[in-house]
Amino acid sequence: MTRGELPMALRAAYMVLHRKSEAQFARLGVTTDQFVLLATLARGQALNQRELARRMPSDPSTVRAMLVLLERSGLVQRDTHPTDGRARAVSLTPAGKRKFKQLWKAGDPIRAQMVESLTPGEAHALVGLLRKVADSLNSQSLPRGGNVHALSKG
């Protein structure tokens, strides 16, 4: 197997998922990434923006831009943090919770199709392998230049 296949396969799979999700959620007036943000908040309310970004995962700058829009549409609120004057405590509004339930239903066909294209064992394995790869990339600081093999083979 060629080395470059794995990154490209990962990219291709994500892109299709993203496109299909976008089409599914558009009717409900939110984007795929806004759904991810709402889902993350639904799991853990009153996060600050950095923690929210870490969990999505996304960038704090990006999350801020998203929150501005979501706040404007009334799905999310940002209160001043009780103990940390720098931070803001983000949480779903009641409307946000309702919208999230609606979105979860709307996304079900996509989740179902992904899972049903695989055996239960394959689905489980795929999640495990994706996490393994993600963890590996997350942990290691990559060399800035050149070729790591030139070193390890020397």
Next chain:
Amino acid sequence: MTRGELPMALRAAYMVLHRKSEAQFARLGVTTDQFVLLATLARGQALNQRELARRMPSDPSTVRAMLVLLERSGLVQRDTHPTDGRARAVSLTPAGKRKFKQLWKAGDPIRAQMVESLTPGEAHALVGLLRKVADSLNSQSLPRGGNVHALSKG
């Protein structure tokens, strides 16, 4: 396993890959997606813009914006298509070919790390599973609303 884990794991893995790649390629003056475009062109020269978009995969509008930038930096050229007056034949310039080789080397640590975090069997399986999921999402037109299970269980 929860249903939502697979999409989130896929998203998380792609995001890390994208971020790490961005950091690696930035020194060389191109983005990760520009690298993908150049790699796609390196495999099949003189594609028109739609075919290029189909292979990346990406959106024709996005590809156009990228080509404008890449053309400006001299890595890519767009000639009028020999037989189709609507289309443009996109190809790498000599500078584009050189840059691509350089980028391929720069990306090697990332590809290496992804592959080496898995056994050869796992890596092979992962690529297969990703393609299976991607193909499944690509082929089926999803229902516009509601829950596909409400139908299949009825």
Next chain:
DNA sequence: TATGAATAGTGCGTATACGCACGACATTTC
């Protein structure tokens, strides 16, 4: 061959994605 349908590319608008610099507040250290 005229004409309608399909296709390639363009241009625009909105929403991520992320780096970077900045001010505000916290925490540490002396």
Next chain:
DNA sequence: GAAATGTCGTGCGTATACGCACTATTCATA
């Protein structure tokens, strides 16, 4: 308790990502 250091959020700039409307060209067919 004041200064150094770190962290949170903001604001800005550039580059995707994609839908949509529009023009130009090609293809199908009457």
